[in-house]
Amino acid sequence: MDISKPVERVDLLEKCQGNALFVDDLEIPGLLHAVTLRSRIPRGRIKRIEVPEIPERYWIVDYRDVPGKNSVKMLSEDMPFFAEDKVNYIGEPILLVVGEDKEKAKRILKDIHVEYEEIEPVFTIEEALNGNAPPIYGDNNSFVEYEFSRGDVDDAFRKAYRIVEGEYRTGLQEHIYLEPQGMIGIYSEGKVRVIGSMQCPYYVKNALVHGLGWPEDRIQVVQATTGGGFGGKEDFPSLIAGHVAFASIKTGRPVKLILERNEDILSTTKRHPSIVRHRTALDRDGNILGMDVEIILDAGAYITLSPVVLQRAIFAGTGVYKTPNLRVRGIAVATNHVPSGAFRGFGSPQAFFGVELHGTNLSDEMGISPLEYKKSVSVRRGDLTPTSGRFRSDVKIDEIMSRLDKLSGFTEKYQKYRDEKWKGIGVSLFFHGCGFTGDGEVRLDSRVKLAKRKDGKVEILVSTVEMGQGAQTALRKIVSHALNIPIEQVIYRNPDTDRVPDSGPTVASRTVMIVGGLLQRACEKLKDHMGEMEYVVEERFRMPEYVRWDQEKLHGDSYPEYSWGGVVVEVEVDPVTLEVKTSGMWGVYDVGIPIDERIIRGQLEGGMVQALGWAYLEKMDIKEGLLIPGTITDYTIPTAKDVPEIVVELVKTPYEYGPFGAKCAGELPFVGVAPAFASAVQQATGIRIDKIPITPEYLLEKMNGD
Amino acid sequence: MVIEFVLNGERIKADVNPEKRLLHFLREDMGLKGTKEGCGEGECGACSVLLNGKLVHSCLVPLIMVDGRDVLTIEGFRKTERFRVLKEAFSEEGAVQCGFCTPGMLLAAEALLRENPEPDEEDIKEAISGNLCRCTGYLSVVRAIKRASIKGRGLW
């Protein structure tokens, strides 16, 4: 049977009935509540903390209650669980008040006074690099820097017929998963169990091992039904997992910590703001001779995942364009605001905003329709990737652009709108690297287990989480089809680190392609043993032979495979108010063979709407270290009334190493919307767009200013 | 203060703090976890219930306003044929992803269809305009409610 044919989501009934148990729904006897005291200043030293008399059965939990190392181990160990002597962002956790009554704990919190000695803070990329304030990190606030190149880009500029420059900026974005972050920690008989909303149970476990200094078998991490993640629950949960673990150990009781919405907005990770600079050498015919790209990411106060976000951004630096010469440089800088972290696309949206808006500007320079131009100067099968690997599979750009044109009427409208003010149409072309960036999958060394049970059912044992994206349905479908058994015979529970191997984090659009691929191979092994009473197979990740990657030089195949997409956005701008109305959005995507067409459609529509929010509705700035706006009232994500008509279509290039030919899909639909939107507004208004979000206020500023 | 009201078809009498929010009463005192707290300030709709048949954000409703009235939560609604039709439609259209907004969306749909059994797309978008969703992008929810109104003709 065709695996792509939709089936009812395995978690549909419980979610509709309101039975799905999210962390705040769990009833645990003896539960205490934790509330967090947070830094009110963006940067400084803690001189003194004045704590009032604490009533019985209420506790303070701080850095002194961390049994192991007071650092949240991710890629680095620079971020503490609790600030000890210094703070680096407004919202940084200093201590918890824990007790039976949450409101009473909050009142105690209000009476705690912290005396700070302020240090000159750094708020922007420019301030981070100008050296005026003492550095937050190292000598120069550079968390990490990378560079790679090909050919001789400076020579290309010397030979160029035309040089086109551009600078593009993107802003902060907050995930606003509908379920706020939360964890429960239960210490009992020498073992700590943490249950909560998360994407990566083993990231949490490893952070707890480091923070507790205990052996692994004394720590258990269990995922509760998770109400959305989008990257915001990739590394952040490790921080609050530590908090509840330490609190539970200290109090001897279970402790729950659920962030209030505005607290969540204030204190959890955000999408990296970026500056993307392009300099492109063209020959007389518009072919690209060389591209020089610089990407600067604002990493916030701690390193978290910035090295990998930066890598993914720079590995997409030259986008879909074919160029013999290139130089791509990237830097992630430290600033005194909440740490930037993972968010759907993970650096790629920022890179593609820059390169695709720049591509529109290149086509304007050449006087050619962007759909034609981008198609004509982009890569095809066999061409080099930005890091000089190969695009080994079919690159269906011609088909994507042709379908887009038919569906949206781009070519006609583009010509029409050249003479019609206030209407515009834009197009973008993009890819997303499937799986962990660079050598990540090799280092992750993921394992999956498949267990045939006595009752005839087969259980999937992986650390992948369902967070709405359909993982539980998709992975069960893969096993069901591979073993030729009904999907009802396949079990897959929320992961518990006591029961499942580490199949890696639920990130990087790797769940179906990598973990699903491992499961498919495990099924091949299990097939011959289905007759036995019980049988367990384990499968371990192997990078396909053809992948050649040098992590030192950042050279070769940064990903084993790519998914592709093209997006068209049509807008109408109201001249009286400068409000932008999206008249239509079209997306044509190649994600290989969809494991479930309906689930894929959900990812495509959902990702595109989320990206539309990033492009024009979701504005968040830093004002003296404070996030403004910082409330759900004023941080405006799209509502149902803000969504245009969206048409999505698939083209399919099966991937040999993906389960049933599947590639990756989760992040791809986020990547292309913003530059297409910006290109459309640029045509509609005649204003040179250089940043998002494109608010009416921004358009007015541009109209009046430059 | 002692209040009396009907909850999911049953008479309830309780001595409560009149300022306590209906949302917390449902979740803490009645153990009904289907109504969710997404923001606590009436800005997301995850806490939606029907009060005298009207959609309200239960995080904003103090119990004093519930006295003498009729509350329907997802736990009550899920027993009905209308729920079944909506659930089928939500399944067919892929309108459920993480599920956190889902009970609120279903009740918003019920509130709409009670007043307008044949809504068009604009009506539906208006009816769910106070229910935020970050996963689906809303179009599948709109299609699902439209589908339910057609498949369930005569139920509303």
Add this chain to the structure above:
Amino acid sequence: MVKPDTLQEALGMRSGKVPLAGGTDLMVREVNKEFLYIGHLPELKGIRALEGKIIIGSATTLDEIVQSKIVPEVLKQGVKVMASPGIRNMATIGGNICNSSPAGDTLPPLYILDASLLLVSLNEVRTVSVMDFIKGPGKNILREDELLKEIIIPDMDFTYAGYRKIGTRNALALSKASIAYGYKIEMDRLVDIRIALGAVAPTPVRSKSIEEFLIETYPWENGEIHRALVMYDKLINPITDQRSTAEYRRWVSLNLIKDFLMGVSRGED
């Protein structure tokens, strides 16, 4: 929290308490005083027509206003773009008025409708114009012993009236700027024109003198629209906040006025 059974009883308990009807604003704030619940009082409910006026009880919900067949269209338009259906089912018009936010969407329509407010206390009943009632952001002349009982709207017969809100998004949004407008043309003569602006000053803005100027100088063939805009420009005083900038608010509100006036001069709706 106290729950009186009648308006009289409520007035007896009024002092030192905060009146609570729909709760959609007050339940999100920290209020240190006791609440006086009045949302259920029958004397504060209902919409009726009486001798050429529409009378709206202050505890009428926003949804009830939208559903009413007799409430003037421009007020319904203002209410329809407020918040969300769930909020509108609880929030009251009295609450929006007494909240006295310069961005309150019921206010510009009430301003151009020349609405007045019936304020009652144990010993006194007084009627004030809504424009005199609102004094500044969150400030009004309601006394400690008074409750807003009714909103009184004289019958109005506009050729066209409307409300336009510039929000941060299309629903669940607070106004960045807004305009209520109405005009009446009788036999090619402009006999009435009204404009009220929201969210661009400490209170909503309406100027009867500019309106008189516009009536006198219609059909505005000598740059009168521009002069009117210059006059409005002096009256407004927008701020920059988390929602918008002073520059944008000023620009867009003047643009909205201009757009309206140009439409009137073209005889459009």
